[in-house]
Amino acid sequence: MPTPVFDKKNIIVTGGAGFIGSHLCEQLLQQGARVICLDNLISSTLTNIDFLLKNPNFEFIRHDINLPFNAEQFPELERFKMKFQGVQEIYHLACPMSPKEFEQTRMQTLLANSVGMRNALDLAVKYRAKFLFTSTSTIYGPRPQDGHQLKESETGSVDVNSERACYDEGKRFAETACRTYQQVHGLDVKVARIFRTYGPRERLFSGEMVPDFIVNALDNKDIEIFGDETFTTSLCYVSDVVDAIVKLMATEGDMGPVNIGSDLDMPIVEVVKHILEMTGSTSKIVFQPQLLFMTPLGLPDLTKVKEKLGWMPLVSLDEGLKKIIDYTMAYKNVLSEFGSTKPKI
Amino acid sequence: MGGHHFEKRNVLVTGGAGFIGSHLCDRLVKEANVICVDNFITSSLANIDHLLREPNFEFINHDITQPFELNRFSELERFKVKFNGIQEIYHLACPISKKHFDDFKIATVLTNSIGVKNVLDLAVENHAKVLYASSSVLYGDRHGDKKLVKETDECRLDHLTTRGAYDEGKRFSESILQTYAEVYGLDIKIARIFRTYGPRMKIFDGNLIPDIVLNALEGKDIVISGDEETNTSLANVADIVDGMIRLMSSPIEITVVNLGSDQQIRLVSVAQKIMNIINSASRVRFEPHVHQYIDAGLPDISRARELLGWVPLVRLEDGLKEMIDYANSNRKLVSF
Numbered sequence: 283m284p285t286p287v288f289d290k291k292n293i294i295v296t297g298g299a300g301f302i303g304s305h306l307c308e309q310l311l312q313q314g315a316r317v318i319c320l321d322n323l324i325s326s327t328l329t330n331i332d333f334l335l336k337n338p339n340f341e342f343i344r345h346d347i348n349l350p351f352n353a354e355q356f357p358e359l360e361r362f363k364m365k366f367q368g369v370q371e372i373y374h375l376a377c378p379m380s381p382k383e384f385e386q387t388r389m390q391t392l393l394a395n396s397v398g399m400r401n402a403l404d405l406a407v408k409y410r411a412k413f414l415f416t417s418t419s420t421i422y423g424p425r426p427q428d429g430h431q432l433k434e435s436e437t438g439s440v441d442v443n444s445e446r447a448c449y450d451e452g453k454r455f456a457e458t459a460c461r462t463y464q465q466v467h468g469l470d471v472k473v474a475r476i477f478r479t480y481g482p483r484e485r486l487f488s489g490e491m492v493p494d495f496i497v498n499a500l501d502n503k504d505i506e507i508f509g510d511e512t513f514t515t516s517l518c519y520v521s522d523v524v525d526a527i528v529k530l531m532a533t534e535g536d537m538g539p540v541n542i543g544s545d546l547d548m549p550i551v552e553v554v555k556h557i558l559e560m561t562g563s564t565s566k567i568v569f570q571p572q573l574l575f576m577t578p579l580g581l582p583d584l585t586k587v588k589e590k591l592g593w594m595p596l597v598s599l600d601e602g603l604k605k606i607i608d609y610t611m612a613y614k615n616v617l618s619e620f621g622s623t624k625p626k627i
Numbered sequence: 628m629g630g631h632h633f634e635k636r637n638v639l640v641t642g643g644a645g646f647i648g649s650h651l652c653d654r655l656v657k658e659a660n661v662i663c664v665d666n667f668i669t670s671s672l673a674n675i676d677h678l679l680r681e682p683n684f685e686f687i688n689h690d691i692t693q694p695f696e697l698n699r700f701s702e703l704e705r706f707k708v709k710f711n712g713i714q715e716i717y718h719l720a721c722p723i724s725k726k727h728f729d730d731f732k733i734a735t736v737l738t739n740s741i742g743v744k745n746v747l748d749l750a751v752e753n754h755a756k757v758l759y760a761s762s763s764v765l766y767g768d769r770h771g772d773k774k775l776v777k778e779t780d781e782c783r784l785d786h787l788t789t790r791g792a793y794d795e796g797k798r799f800s801e802s803i804l805q806t807y808a809e810v811y812g813l814d815i816k817i818a819r820i821f822r823t824y825g826p827r828m829k830i831f832d833g834n835l836i837p838d839i840v841l842n843a844l845e846g847k848d849i850v851i852s853g854d855e856e857t858n859t860s861l862a863n864v865a866d867i868v869d870g871m872i873r874l875m876s877s878p879i880e881i882t883v884v885n886l887g888s889d890q891q892i893r894l895v896s897v898a899q900k901i902m903n904i905i906n907s908a909s910r911v912r913f914e915p916h917v918h919q920y921i922d923a924g925l926p927d928i929s930r931a932r933e934l935l936g937w938v939p940l941v942r943l944e945d946g947l948k949e950m951i952d953y954a955n956s957n958r959k960l961v962s963f
Contacts, residue, residue: 388806392744396741396744396799397741399740400740400741437767437783437784438783439781442802444805451802454786455740455798455799457787458786458787458792459736459740461787462733463733463736465732
């Protein structure tokens with residue numbers, strides 16, 4: 283069935299109230315789409331999309347993707363005329379993510395990568411929608427010893443019996459499910475392998491280091507690094523990542539998985555020093571034991587994304603950090619009052 | 628009906644009408660109440676026909692990608708499942724067909740995710756031990772690798788091939804088991820099964836040995852995927868079943884164990900052995916492999932040997948003879 287052309291595209295974003303999801307919803311609305319945001323708020327929050335709720339082209343539905351989604355059941359979606367206009371694109375981001383609460387969300391993670399994946403793909407089959415799945419750099423396994431950059435064609439190596447397999451192996455299987463649906467149903471499927479990302483609305487106090495660094499720096503409190511001086515990472519600013527996945531969705535045909543992230547490696551200690559300088563903070567660095575789910579990851583080889591999408595990360599670390607610092611300062615009272623609650627920008 | 632059923636443990640076998648599953652049921656039915664679950668996607672009622680009359684055996688036609696509600700099956704009342712629960716679950720169900728793989732792809736993806744989840748939910752409900760029949764494919768291609776594969780070896784598997792639904796599915800299934808074990812304290816066992824042969828193997832489905840037997844019996848050309856030097860190792864299904872039963876009764880610390888033969892043999896000499904037994908006049912031909920073929924290599928079975936006291940015992944010649952006898956007596960049945 284050819285995709286009908288209407289004045290506006292109908293787009294579903296699962297996990298749309300999450301860190302990356304909320305930025306994606308924002309950008310899609312700016313581009314003139316109608317956005318249906320599905321989220322069960324397990325590791326995300328309504329405050330991330332608060333400022334979108336009044337937009338007539340945006341609808342939030344609190345829905346667990348582990349249950350089948352039937353748009354007809356929601357009268358609030360009638361204005362999107364999905365019955366006639368269908369759904370043109372589905373961005374599937376929903377998956378619990380929190381390094382600190384990883385153990386509590388294990389079963390939910392498992393379900394998201396199996397039952398949830400199936401429901402999302404079935405939705406794409408039903409609407410003949412283009413489908414983009416946000417996979418992760420962790421499917422390549424731990425950072426390679428020789429530090430080489432990871433190409434999409436690398437098979438990677440994940441320990442299927444490790445404690446974090448529900449996430450790492452789950453995402454690998456989810457990619458396989460995408461590929462299988464593509465083969466059997468002829469779905470137009472895109473897989474974005476996203477590397478470590480930072481930016482405003484990243485969850486606080488959950489083990490994602492950068493946002494906590496900034497809050498603590500502003501308060502002159504100790505800054506905790508989960509690891510030691512050798513912990514290096516690449517960081518990609520969220521608006522760059524969103525640009526890339528929107529570009530990827532716009533492509534035609536199958537190009538296989540695509541790495542999205544920064545290939546610039548830096549010691550996490552350097553990141554903290556930048557933050558301390560920029561905020562004029564007197565905080566001290568404290569090293570804590572590594573978290574199961576906050577470990578050094580490999581770096582992406584960006585050849586494919588540069589060639590096929592004409593994309594590369596544009597926002598420099600200083601610019602990105604500045605934006606989070608401004609955001610954190612503006613909402614500091616709310617942030618410290620509500621702990622991990624994140625207000626709108 | 629004897630009144631002693633409640634003294635026996637209740638064992639559930641998913642995929643119990645398949646090749647390995649039916650042999651497992653044969654063994655278990657001697658000592659336990661066996662509930663065999665299957666939906667015949669790639670298995671056959673003929674495999675368990677002889678068990679249907681056994682008082683300890685009950686067959687349920689059920690698709691495990693749908694939730695289990697055992698209480699719905701009134702035929703299970705005699706095993707007192709409601710009161711005695713289920714003590715052990717052998718989870719073997721997964722569509723497998725080398726030749727018709729594409730027909731079952733979505734079913735395979737669902738079995739290896741939602742199916743495993745449903746089986747484990749049943750295990751949690753019953754506090755049952757679970758043994759999962761995993762596969763050597765999860766180690767990835769070991770072609771040309773002379774080393775025996777250990778349970779702790781790194782797995783390098785391309786999960787985006789056309790066979791991903793099976794190969795990667797098996798890997799994710801193990802991860803699901805591991806997660807359930809951590810969250811619910813389940814006693815889980817994972818048998819990574821290498822190439823196995825025996826009676827009731829599907830014929831004309833890309834499985835070499837039964838096809839060689841049948842063609843040898845009929846004097847037709849014997850087709851080998853690969854060449855003169857193509858190697859394999861073959862474990863007899865009776866040995867594999869024995870290994871699985873030993874693994875199930877092992878202590879909780881033991882989880883992942885390779886089961887298979889570590890004796891390398893050239894396919895062409897397997898064919899020769901079969902032709903010698905039959906005194907067949909067939910000729911051997913070589914053909915390229917069907918589909919993307921994973922050579923899982925040979926297993927290091929020292930863990931099974933040391934922890935389970937298990938070694939493969941059946942001599943290849945004896946096993947092949949048994950297969951030939953089976954093929955002879957079921958020729959009409961198997962050659963449709």
